[in-house]
Amino acid sequence: MFDFEFYNPTHIVFGKNKITQLDKLVPAKATALITYGGGSAKRSGLLDRVKGELEQSGRNVLEFGGIPSNPRFDVLMEAVNVVRENKVDFILALGGGSVMDGTKFISFVSYHEEYFGKERELIHLVNLPTAVAPVPFGTVVTMPATGSEMNNGFVISDGEDKLPCFSPALFPKFSILDPENTFTLPARQVANGVVDAFEHVVEQYVTYPVEGRFQDRVAEGILQTLIEVGETTVKNPQDYDARANLVWCTTMALNGLISAGVPQDWTAHMIGHELTALFGIDHGRTLACVQPAIWKVRREQKKAKLLQYAERVWNIVNGSDDERIDAAITRTEAFFASLGVETRLSAHGVKAADIDRVIANLEKHGMTALSETRDLDLDVSRKILETAL
Numbered sequence: 001m002f003d004f005e006f007y008n009p010t011h012i013v014f015g016k017n018k019i020t021q022l023d024k025l026v027p028a029k030a031t032a033l034i035t036y037g038g039g040s041a042k043r044s045g046l047l048d049r050v051k052g053e054l055e056q057s058g059r060n061v062l063e064f065g066g067i068p069s070n071p072r073f074d075v076l077m078e079a080v081n082v083v084r085e086n087k088v089d090f091i092l093a094l095g096g097g098s099v100m101d102g103t104k105f106i107s108f109v110s111y112h113e114e115y116f117g118k119e120r121e122l123i124h125l126v127n128l129p130t131a132v133a134p135v136p137f138g139t140v141v142t143m144p145a146t147g148s149e150m151n152n153g154f155v156i157s158d159g160e161d162k163l164p165c166f167s168p169a170l171f172p173k174f175s176i177l178d179p180e181n182t183f184t185l186p187a188r189q190v191a192n193g194v195v196d197a198f199e200h201v202v203e204q205y206v207t208y209p210v211e212g213r214f215q216d217r218v219a220e221g222i223l224q225t226l227i228e229v230g231e232t233t234v235k236n237p238q239d240y241d242a243r244a245n246l247v248w249c250t251t252m253a254l255n256g257l258i259s260a261g262v263p264q265d266w267t268a269h270m271i272g273h274e275l276t277a278l279f280g281i282d283h284g285r286t287l288a289c290v291q292p293a294i295w296k297v298r299r300e301q302k303k304a305k306l307l308q309y310a311e312r313v314w315n316i317v318n319g320s321d322d323e324r325i326d327a328a329i330t331r332t333e334a335f336f337a338s339l340g341v342e343t344r345l346s347a348h349g350v351k352a353a354d355i356d357r358v359i360a361n362l363e364k365h366g367m368t369a370l371s372e373t374r375d376l377d378l379d380v381s382r383k384i385l386e387t388a389l
Helices: 018-025 046-054 073-086 097-109 187-205 213-235 240-252 267-279 283-297 303-314 321-338 352-364 378-388
Strands: 011-014 031-036 060-064 090-095 137-141 153-158 161-166 174-177
Touching: 011 018, 011 240, 018 046, 018 137, 018 174, 031 046, 031 073, 031 097, 046 060, 046 090, 060 073, 073 097, 073 153, 090 097, 097 137, 097 153, 161 267, 174 240, 187 213, 187 240, 187 267, 187 283, 187 303, 213 240, 213 303, 213 321, 267 283, 267 352, 267 378, 283 321, 283 378, 303 321, 352 378
Parallel strands: 011 174, 031 060, 031 090, 090 137, 137 174
Antiparallel strands: 153 161
16 A cells, blocks of 8 residues: 555535534634526525525625536636625535536635636646635535545636646535435436546546555445445435435545545546537546546556456456456446446547547647556557547
8 A cells, every 4th residue: 555645624514404504614704605506506495595594693695606517717717706806705615516616716716816827727736835725615515426525626627628626725614415405406417426426436446456455445335335326316316315325425436535545547537528628528428438448448457456346346256357357347338328328429429530639638738648557648548539439
């Protein structure tokens, strides 16, 4: 196992009707900004309930809606201006990964725009001085997927560029996880969330062995739980137990626990980001197409962990090494299909002629040495994309 440091200060409040705790979680007398996405927060009445809770104790409560999926730089900068003009001193993200990621950007950039480089990229974010503090923020999760409610990363979009950033300063102060707040989500979004969480785990698990036995067992448990509840929670959205397990799995998949002391890949995410930016494909659906292709192309490099994944997650123990790996990949694709998620890029209209654009963007963004071993170059990325068609 590698040496590591583990730090996660986010306070999790899990269960039914927990927004009633907002009054004690958010500082009294704060000027608070609620950030949210589309109209579902209003239509469901959740926005009004949250606002009512915050207005207790004399808080001034503002709203900023319209944060899109794949949160855009220009929209987020509008929110930054609201924070500056109104001297907002607490932000509450009401939504899923896009709203939470966008809120992290707003929180930091509102008073630290000097951390932008000339090309709008965020710089110095990994090693921020401890004196550099963002506007404090919390979250009320309405879509289980990204784990942003308990980690310190975000991804935003600027045209065809997607900017992933991480900083120890960007953990939420708290996150409220009420599975009932996710019941009204469309089945497509729930399915995307299941895939995203599944992929977060395998990007940290299907790498190479380093005697991270605890991390492996936790990762396997999350994967098995997602397999058990995935189809149920897509088709029966008000099954509280299934949805509660999904919500907690998505949080635990990317809060730093299973990545501590082990190698991480993230090739599927890096390629997937480019596919989303270029073709507008849902993030989760890019991953469902790219990950099986990665395993097919990189089966030798990942052989030991693929065989472990086959045995411990899918109970595949018979056959040759290649047969067991093939069976594990097939079972994974079948699992995604059971959620209504396609596993071929051609299903999203991507053609062989489009691969050059993806490769060009990977090169533009410096994604030329991917994988847990940093030996996955653009030629290999091309093979992966061709296999994913």
